[in-house]
Amino acid sequence: MKRALITGITGQDGSYLAEFLLAQGYEVHGIKRRASQFNTQRIDHLYEDPHDHDPRFHLHYGDLSDSSNLTRILSEVRPDEVYNLAAQSHVGVSFESPEYTADIDALGTLRLLEAIRFLGLQETTRFYQASTSELYGLVQEIPQRETTPFHPRSPYAVAKLYAYWITVNYREAYGMFACNGILFNHESPRRGETFVTRKITRGLANIAMGLEDCLYMGNLDARRDWGHARDYVRMQWLMLQQDAPEDYVIATGQQHSVRDFVQWSAAALGLTLAFEGSGVDEVARVERVAGPVGPGGQAGRRDPADRSGLFPAGRGRDAAGRRHAGTRAAWLDARDRRTPDVRRDGRRRPRHRAPVRDAARQRPRDPRGLRTIARMRQTGGMPA
Ligand SMILES: Nc1nc2c(ncn2[C@@H]2O[C@H](COP(=O)(O)OP(=O)(O)O[C@H]3O[C@H](CO)[C@@H](O)[C@H](O)[C@@H]3O)[C@@H](O)[C@H]2O)c(=O)[nH]1
The missing domain is CATH 3.40.50.720 (NAD(P)-binding Rossmann-like Domain)
Structure with a gap:
């Protein structure tokens, strides 16, 4: 062996x-x-x-x-x-x-x-x-x-x-x-969360679910050749199975921009983004929400007059602690209110629980994993 x-x-x-x-x-x-x-x-x-x-x-x-x-x-x-x-x-x-x-x-x-x-x-x-x-x-x-x-x-x-x-x-x-x-770059769901692909997918998913309201990005026009990590580790093994040792380049041969990746991720979540401005002042706002958003959920309807992004600031709650309309949390609240507690078969219906908040529901359990939401600003730098 x-x-x-x-x-x-x-x-x-x-x-x-x-x-x-x-x-x-x-x-x-x-x-x-x-x-x-x-x-x-x-x-x-x-x-x-x-x-x-x-x-x-x-x-x-x-x-x-x-x-x-x-x-x-x-x-x-x-x-x-x-x-x-x-x-x-x-x-x-x-x-x-x-x-x-x-x-x-x-x-x-x-x-x-x-x-x-x-x-x-x-x-x-x-x-x-x-x-x-x-x-x-x-x-x-x-x-x-x-x-x-x-x-x-x-x-x-x-x-x-x-x-x-x-x-x-x-x-x-x-x-x-x-x-x-x-x-060249190789990604997967196991990619570290500060690398750009996971940062975008996590950030936009959190926006779609109403957990965050802004995702700050670096250079959106940077281009990368993205493959899948599972394919690339097989290449690593194959290199050691050859008759003689050599150095090898591994890539897909196709490049895409970080901006493309943002748009694909948004589309997968049913979000349409509108980019405005340029350079460090560029901002992308959520213009439309369509289809299912988030695991097992769907987006609430957004007030078309609201240009402030998908979810207003303040973590989706107003001063009285009520959730804003338009957030996934509000949709879940509304579902819980209109759905009877007891099913037809007599069993109790499970209530929605915010999956990523601590018991007091004040702070994210993992603050590193939960910074997000609806404005994307090109800072020119390269934040993690
Ligand atoms: N991390 C990050 N990158 C951003 C951001 N906005 C734009 N970018 C751009 O997105 C590109 C890709 O960044 P990453 O995927 O985070 O890492 P990388 O710099 O390409 O390096 C990765 O790939 C290399 C080649 O395989 C690896 O050698 C390296 O270890 C790492 O895995 C970079 O050009 C970076 O400027 C942002 O907010 N965060």
């Missing part, structure tokens, strides 16, 4: 790759960071108790900043394949934490490669490095290919450039089977 070790197993790609490798019959080991809160939501369905008979899924505490820890895990697992997916992966955040980003993304890769070499595993362990289209930054040719010169434009991309070349260097200097996967 082949053994794989995945750094970054708790992330989007790590979770899909673990699923994929388990289905291929691998024994899968993952490195997760210690955190005071649970950080394994994406892989909880794969968890096997270590006391079970012959589990094939194992988690180890570790960190790419900790060489002795990496060396110990590698010497215990002695993997056939290592997938280095762990990183500080947010481009915007790398401007705020450039040194941390370099430590994990650049030196972390070196630590892992060096631990493989130090343990004498360089001839048996194959190595995948999660490289990135961000290396191209200021693009030198269109489309980009494996031979296109790099011009990174963020601390993240510069750190990943070091990781790229140190991977090439270990391949050339020590004969390691080491590959860089230069992946």
Whole structure:
């Protein structure tokens, strides 16, 4: 049975790759960071108790900043394949934490490669490095290919450039089977919520459900090549199954703008947006609401004279604490009022409960997950 070790197993790609490798019959080991809160939501369905008979899924505490820890895990697992997916992966955040980003993304890769070499595993362990289209930054040719010169434009991309070349260097200097996967953007429902696709889908869904009233965006005209993460982890595996190690670009070959993504997401929710203004003053208002909105719900009718957005400010309540007409909450209230408590069969009808509010219904349970609503302003910056 082949053994794989995945750094970054708790992330989007790590979770899909673990699923994929388990289905291929691998024994899968993952490195997760210690955190005071649970950080394994994406892989909880794969968890096997270590006391079970012959589990094939194992988690180890570790960190790419900790060489002795990496060396110990590698010497215990002695993997056939290592997938280095762990990183500080947010481009915007790398401007705020450039040194941390370099430590994990650049030196972390070196630590892992060096631990493989130090343990004498360089001839048996194959190595995948999660490289990135961000290396191209200021693009030198269109489309980009494996031979296109790099011009990174963020601390993240510069750190990943070091990781790229140190991977090439270990391949050339020590004969390691080491590959860089230069992946363009790849998304899924498991994508982190501060990356643009999840930020938009979450934000607009919250607007449609009346939970928020504004979503602030950065550059709407930025263009990205978006694939699905599940397809891309298969590519990662395929790179390590070739006869000889090489670096590969993975993309769909199609680019779309962030603005397109906003409009598709709005359309899926039955919202029609009207864009006004330009540059940092651009605003998109919800012009029409149609069809079912939100899981199991439908939008309330909106006063066409109201140009302030789908839902007025004040979290959808007036001074007396009554919900405004036009919000999903108001629609649910109205449904509860007009629907008898007891069904025809004599059973009690379940009442609507706000799913994302705390007991006092004052604050969102997860404040990070719940900032949203109906005005989109182009700030020119790149907020998370
Ligand atoms: N995050 C974010 N991005 C915004 C926003 N508004 C516009 N954007 C633009 O949306 C684009 C896509 O951003 P993200 O999907 O958040 O990340 P990324 O910068 O493309 O980087 C991702 O893909 C790389 C290539 O695969 C990865 O290397 C990187 O780790 C990350 O996953 C960027 O050009 C960004 O300027 C916003 O409000 N938030």
